[in-house]
Amino acid sequence: MRRHETAPPIAIARGRGAWLYDADGRRYLDAISSWWVNLFGHTHPRINRALTEQLERLEHAMLAGFTHEPVVALSEKLSALTGHVLGHCFYASDGASAVEIALKMSAHAWRNAGQADKREFICVAGGYHGETLGALGVTDTALFRAPYESLLRPAHIAASPDARLAGPGESAADVAARALADMEQLLQRHHGRIAAVIVEPLVQCASGMVMHDPGYVGGLRRLCNVYGAHLIADEIAVGCGRSGSFFACEQAGVWPDFLCLSKGISGGYLPLSLVMAREHIYQAFYDDDVRRGFLHSHSYTGNPLACRAALETLAIFEDEAVLDRNRAFARTMTAALQTLAHDPRIAHFRRTGMIWACDAVIADPAAAAGFSRRFAAEAARRELLMRPIGNSLYLMPPYVLDAQDADWLGRRVHDVFDAVMEAT
Numbered sequence: 001m002r003r004h005e006t007a008p009p010i011a012i013a014r015g016r017g018a019w020l021y022d023a024d025g026r027r028y029l030d031a032i033s034s035w036w037v038n039l040f041g042h043t044h045p046r047i048n049r050a051l052t053e054q055l056e057r058l059e060h061a062m063l064a065g066f067t068h069e070p071v072v073a074l075s076e077k078l079s080a081l082t083g084h085v086l087g088h089c090f091y092a093s094d095g096a097s098a099v100e101i102a103l104k105m106s107a108h109a110w111r112n113a114g115q116a117d118k119r120e121f122i123c124v125a126g127g128y129h130g131e132t133l134g135a136l137g138v139t140d141t142a143l144f145r146a147p148y149e150s151l152l153r154p155a156h157i158a159a160s161p162d163a164r165l166a167g168p169g170e171s172a173a174d175v176a177a178r179a180l181a182d183m184e185q186l187l188q189r190h191h192g193r194i195a196a197v198i199v200e201p202l203v204q205c206a207s208g209m210v211m212h213d214p215g216y217v218g219g220l221r222r223l224c225n226v227y228g229a230h231l232i233a234d235e236i237a238v239g240c241g242r243s244g245s246f247f248a249c250e251q252a253g254v255w256p257d258f259l260c261l262s263k264g265i266s267g268g269y270l271p272l273s274l275v276m277a278r279e280h281i282y283q284a285f286y287d288d289d290v291r292r293g294f295l296h297s298h299s300y301t302g303n304p305l306a307c308r309a310a311l312e313t314l315a316i317f318e319d320e321a322v323l324d325r326n327r328a329f330a331r332t333m334t335a336a337l338q339t340l341a342h343d344p345r346i347a348h349f350r351r352t353g354m355i356w357a358c359d360a361v362i363a364d365p366a367a368a369a370g371f372s373r374r375f376a377a378e379a380a381r382r383e384l385l386m387r388p389i390g391n392s393l394y395l396m397p398p399y400v401l402d403a404q405d406a407d408w409l410g411r412r413v414h415d416v417f418d419a420v421m422e423a424t
């Protein structure tokens with residue numbers, strides 16, 4: 001709150017495409033998709049129209065004892081995108097709620113199977129799954145956890161598959177293999193008490209766009225099968241095409257038992273989250289006894305407006321061959337970032353799908369401490385919305401930029417970096 005006295009929040013008045021405009025008419029390129037939610041730019045004509053039409057029909061109805069067309073259509077579309085392997089959807093509003101649902105549903109499914117001891121979780125070092133108590137319990141980010149540590153139920157933390165940990169002559173796959181060996185030890189020792197392993201497939205976004213070899217996710221699937229644990233894929237940030245495929249798990253060639261989606265699924269318009277689950281999870285709750293049912297609800301679960309925004313988002317993916325277009329754009333964007341990538345003050349330039357990241361090399365710890373804040377302020381002065389995580393700069397733009405934008409963005413990021421480093 002004290003920081004706001006010297007750096008007041010910027011009052012955004014309107015948005016159009018990739019740009020946000022403040023109350024004074026200054027503009028900002030939203031290079032991080034407003035915290036990773038916005039896929040096709042602000043005030044998108046198609047999503048606006050779909051929402052306006054939905055608004056005239058039905059704004060909301062409870063999803064207990066009732067259902068509605070948008071939530072049914074959305075569930076069927078998403079199920080089809082997994083080849084109906086993840087054929088069941090459970091709805092909520094925010095990402096953290098989806099994680100809570102997956103954790104509860106996993107433990108409850110084991111309980112219904114007569115294995116009530118399986119109620120502990122394994123998460124991955126540096127992982128982030130949201131900030132409600134259950135989600136925070138499987139989150140390994142000291143800054144978010146520390147004040148609430150005494151409120152949290154501890155989880156087992158497995159070694160990080162971070163590709164940057166590769167030693168000389170090692171590949172990302174070697175690091176992944178080492179991390180999997182550590183995961184296997186945990187499962188060997190504790191499998192009788194483990195309900196599920198939770199992972200952010202391909203990119204741990206909140207801990208600084210930490211990327212790993214897709215083989216890690218495939219390896220987790222194998223280990224979970226061998227040791228009888230569920231696999232929860234938290235695709236809240238990496239889903240919806242962000243990783244390059246619609247679901248990040250596709251690149252590992254496996255499906256989890258639970259897949260959490262939120263953020264981009266509504267195109268960045270409205271809070272919507274959901275957990276997709278396999279048939280065997282559904283069957284674990286298929287019973288006349290209400291105590292064996294999954295009793296979890298949120299008031300705005302499956303809100304029709306949010307579902308309609310999600311349906312239009314999926315329609316845009318289909319109609320505009322978005323994944324192909326992104327692949328072409330990614331080559332252009334990567335080319336536009338080459339001078340930054342080769343700057344001697346930059347390390348670990350990396351990319352997965354539509355996420356670019358690199359680390360600023362700052363020797364002085366005092367200078368490193370304020371880097372992110374200084375960078376964000378300088379970026380805003382130069383019409384750019386970016387918020388580095390620690391020393392890690394990243395771009396996570398909406399899927400609507402063209403070659404000219406990429407060129408502008410590449411140069412502008414480097415200019416901001418130069419200005420911040422000179423003042424450091």
Ligand SMILES: *Cc1c(COP(=O)(O)O)cnc(C)c1O
Pocket residue numbers: 094095096097099128129130131200205206234235236237238262263
């Ligand atoms: C953002 C995020 C969450 C939490 O979502 P909220 O909507 O902020 O609660 C959970 N997991 C991952 C991987 C995220 O990036």
